[in-house]
Amino acid sequence: MTRKLLTGNGAAAWAARLAQIDYVPAFPITPQTEIIETLSHWIDNGDMPGKLVTLESEHSMITAAGAAASTGVRTFTATSSQGLLYGMEMIYTVAGWRAPFVLINVSRALASPVTLEPDHNDVLAARDSGFLQIHCATCQEVLDATLIAYRLGEDERVRLPVIVNEDGFYLSFTREPVTLPNSDEVKDFLGEFDAQNMHFSASSPASQAVAVLGGSPYSYFRYECHLAAEKALVVYDEIRDEFEQRFGRKYDAVESYHTDDADYVFFMMGCFATKAKAAVDGLRAAGWKIGLLRPRLLRPYPAQAIRQLLTGKKGVAVIDQNLSMGKGGILHSELTSVLYGDKNAPSILISFIGGLGGRDISQEEFFEMAKQLKQATVEGITPAPRLLYTADELRQIHKLQAIAHVEREAYE
Amino acid sequence: MKTASRILGSAFFNEGYEVQDAPRYGAERRGAPIFAFVRADNKAIDERGVITHPDLVIVADDSLVTVPAAGVMQGLDEHAVLLINSHVSAETWQQRLNTKAQVLVLPIKDAMQNRAELPYVSAACVGAAARLLGMISQNALVRAIDEELSHLAADKINTNRTRAIEAFELMTTHENCIQQRPSVSALDYQQPEWVELPFEDARISAPTIHASLTSVEVKTGLWRTMRPVIEYDRCNHCWWICSSTCPHNVISVEDNSPVIDYDHCVGCLVCVAQCPPHAIKAISEAEAKQSAVEQAGETT
Numbered sequence: 001m002t003r004k005l006l007t008g009n010g011a012a013a014w015a016a017r018l019a020q021i022d023y024v025p026a027f028p029i030t031p032q033t034e035i036i037e038t039l040s041h042w043i044d045n046g047d048m049p050g051k052l053v054t055l056e057s058e059h060s061m062i063t064a065a066g067a068a069a070s071t072g073v074r075t076f077t078a079t080s081s082q083g084l085l086y087g088m089e090m091i092y093t094v095a096g097w098r099a100p101f102v103l104i105n106v107s108r109a110l111a112s113p114v115t116l117e118p119d120h121n122d123v124l125a126a127r128d129s130g131f132l133q134i135h136c137a138t139c140q141e142v143l144d145a146t147l148i149a150y151r152l153g154e155d156e157r158v159r160l161p162v163i164v165n166e167d168g169f170y171l172s173f174t175r176e177p178v179t180l181p182n183s184d185e186v187k188d189f190l191g192e193f194d195a196q197n198m199h200f201s202a203s204s205p206a207s208q209a210v211a212v213l214g215g216s217p218y219s220y221f222r223y224e225c226h227l228a229a230e231k232a233l234v235v236y237d238e239i240r241d242e243f244e245q246r247f248g249r250k251y252d253a254v255e256s257y258h259t260d261d262a263d264y265v266f267f268m269m270g271c272f273a274t275k276a277k278a279a280v281d282g283l284r285a286a287g288w289k290i291g292l293l294r295p296r297l298l299r300p301y302p303a304q305a306i307r308q309l310l311t312g313k314k315g316v317a318v319i320d321q322n323l324s325m326g327k328g329g330i331l332h333s334e335l336t337s338v339l340y341g342d343k344n345a346p347s348i349l350i351s352f353i354g355g356l357g358g359r360d361i362s363q364e365e366f367f368e369m370a371k372q373l374k375q376a377t378v379e380g381i382t383p384a385p386r387l388l389y390t391a392d393e394l395r396q397i398h399k400l401q402a403i404a405h406v407e408r409e410a411y412e
Numbered sequence: 413m414k415t416a417s418r419i420l421g422s423a424f425f426n427e428g429y430e431v432q433d434a435p436r437y438g439a440e441r442r443g444a445p446i447f448a449f450v451r452a453d454n455k456a457i458d459e460r461g462v463i464t465h466p467d468l469v470i471v472a473d474d475s476l477v478t479v480p481a482a483g484v485m486q487g488l489d490e491h492a493v494l495l496i497n498s499h500v501s502a503e504t505w506q507q508r509l510n511t512k513a514q515v516l517v518l519p520i521k522d523a524m525q526n527r528a529e530l531p532y533v534s535a536a537c538v539g540a541a542a543r544l545l546g547m548i549s550q551n552a553l554v555r556a557i558d559e560e561l562s563h564l565a566a567d568k569i570n571t572n573r574t575r576a577i578e579a580f581e582l583m584t585t586h587e588n589c590i591q592q593r594p595s596v597s598a599l600d601y602q603q604p605e606w607v608e609l610p611f612e613d614a615r616i617s618a619p620t621i622h623a624s625l626t627s628v629e630v631k632t633g634l635w636r637t638m639r640p641v642i643e644y645d646r647c648n649h650c651w652w653i654c655s656s657t658c659p660h661n662v663i664s665v666e667d668n669s670p671v672i673d674y675d676h677c678v679g680c681l682v683c684v685a686q687c688p689p690h691a692i693k694a695i696s697e698a699e700a701k702q703s704a705v706e707q708a709g710e711t712t
Contacts, residue, residue, distance in 0.1 A: 005418075005425055005433070072471050113619040116437070170460050174434035175421060271460060278595070285597035289705050361629035363596045391605040401616065 001185075006178040007172030011017035012078065012104045012164070013038035013138045014178075015146030017048045017053060019102075022073035024052040025064035026171025029083040030116055031168035032106040058087035065101050066094025069161070070208050073197030074150070075101035076272040080168065081108035081122045087097065088125065094161060096225060097208050099198060100153030101161050103131070104147055107270065108168040109357040116357025118168040120270060120322040124298075124330050130225045132162040132232055133298040137255070137271045139176040142166045145248055145296070147186060151239045154193055158232045160225070165273045181247055189246050206278060233300045253302040256309050259291035264373050265310065265346075266292045267335060268319040268368070276319070279366030283407050288368055297333075303338040310339065315377040317369045321355035328385050330352055348376045352387035361388060413472060415560060417448030418532035419576075422556035424452040432457045438481065441635060441678075443603075447480035452547075453592075455477045464493055468544060468590050469513075470537045474498040477509070479634065488513040491593050495540060499534060516544070516586060518579060520619055527696065532575040537584075539576030546588030550580055632660070635680030637701045642670060646691035653691065656682040 006014065014034045016024065022045075026036040042048045043344045055061040058079050079087065084105055105126075107118040123133065132152065134145045144165065147161040166172055198208075214219050236253055244250040257277055259265060266276045275292040284288045288340055293309055293316075295302060310316065320329025327333065333353040339345035354361045365388055376383055414435035435448040449463050465487050474496050476482040488494060490512040496505055501515040506638030508516070518540050535557065542548040554573055561569050651670045655663040659682055662673040672683075684692045 005421060005431060080658075169434070169436070174460065175418065175439070176432050176457070177425065177430060200525060274458040274460055279439055279598075281458070282595060282598040288598065358461075360464070362464060362604065364601045365457075367596075367598045367601050368604050368606070370598075386606065387609055388604075389607060391607045394607055394609070 005175040007033035009170035010165040011143040016076040021076040031172040032080040056085040062087040062090040069099035069101040074193045078104035080106040134340040253297040255294040260290035263314040264290040313346040351385035424553040470519040535572040536579040539579035543583035
């Protein structure tokens, strides 16, 4: 066991190395590239076994990952943003093959306009695909969640591919102290990939992606996928306990920070949640009873745990680092859907949209969200959803538009 | 600067601190400002991303002070220390910027004349920072340089060590001048000035750039580190060659002579390579500015 400074991307690469993966189909994209660069360097150097192949697109890369996993080898791949979308047809397709592998998504906001910095619209586009999703908040978690993801996806009760999500820049390029477990410890924890009936031999061909006509067989296969994803909640908790026992770090499906005695709760996903932790500390120092809930698992959605943790709370500020055009924050919708009809649920859920395209969320803004949350619970009125956006930011945009407007007038 | 942040991060880590270090990559082009940041604490660090209230700001290139995208002045208050790598004195910078921050100068070696010195600016900045912080020993600093630069040749590592130690010693009188600022108080904080985003129709709110005027307004000449200069006594006025091979279309022709638009020339030096009579030379921007100052002096 060693403790060293690693980026989120470095931690992801180390997880693949420690998991003794056999095959990496790869295609580079910012901010994911460092992961496959690191792995290709190691494989080339003989530091780790395995085979890395650069494919001609993410569409082919995800197909290759699913196909390789279907032959019973442990497979790792990684992408980001536009790449994930480019491969989206195969994301849905390979999940139905019931062949487990791990895909790291380094979150980066989607075009248009093009940007490099993170929000969660990319990974949320894969929300309904059948891939399980684990969301990370620290570089240590990227490493640990990837190991957990192999156990989870490969479990015979689950057998689904898993996306492990790390935020671009804020994790991918940020170094933090990371404890690297020994290779033997990881080997004991993960064991060999038991591929069960998935295998490949030239003499006995198998087709794992059949076509069905009529809705009935289709419904069966799709719903079995859903049941397997739901089963993954139970399996996850078992793996969480074993992981804690072996490595001393505990990763609940929903992270709760100071929620036991809290009246108010921040609810959000991804690494900006550590900024919320700092704000919770600041608010508690000023006498607030406030905490943070962060779903690590988005699929399967830990609905029961969330309901329990929010029982009796006065209000929740849901901070969505994503946006569903014409609806609003996706986490907000997900949360309201599991609280509806529960008489002990908090009556106020305020929706904030923040951190789009990596836009910072300051400590002052967390304090202000808490203040508005408290006020809303006192008045009993839920305010309209709010984009975290300041007058100064609007001035900057208008400054840029000033040039464009002169030109447009010339064209119109 | 990414390397500088990693050396400083590792030095803190070697001294037993919790650390976070990260670069922030900007535009993928020559001369684009890049910054990197380091946090260190005795306990696990929950804050992340850009530092809005810095204790120490280090500017490796003083021409960045005027570049808005570099954001050098952001968050500078009476608590902060600003260290600039510059020829100009600290007093002058203090006066120019009218800042409440304490300004210190890391005097430029002969980097301007000797471009081979440029890669060592990072090590010098880290050496200075280590001494100003007063939390990093010279041993921890050198160990961090060895760790982070282990892929370089031994003589390069040695020069980095030497530059770092020189700067470390240069800052002796200011040792320990940086104090960790308290975190923002939830009782007394500056309220964010949130606005309702107004609806604007697609003619305004679609992210469209009509090229012509924007291209004029954006002074891409600021990106340049090397400047092509036409020596007209050698120019044989085959103007079509340089003006049509310029990838940025900034060489125009006046009276059968090529003229470079320095507001928009990015210094790619394709023209220097293409010119048949070798009449275009390349000089460093710093040198060009210096000679402009001297010329102005002569004319007044």
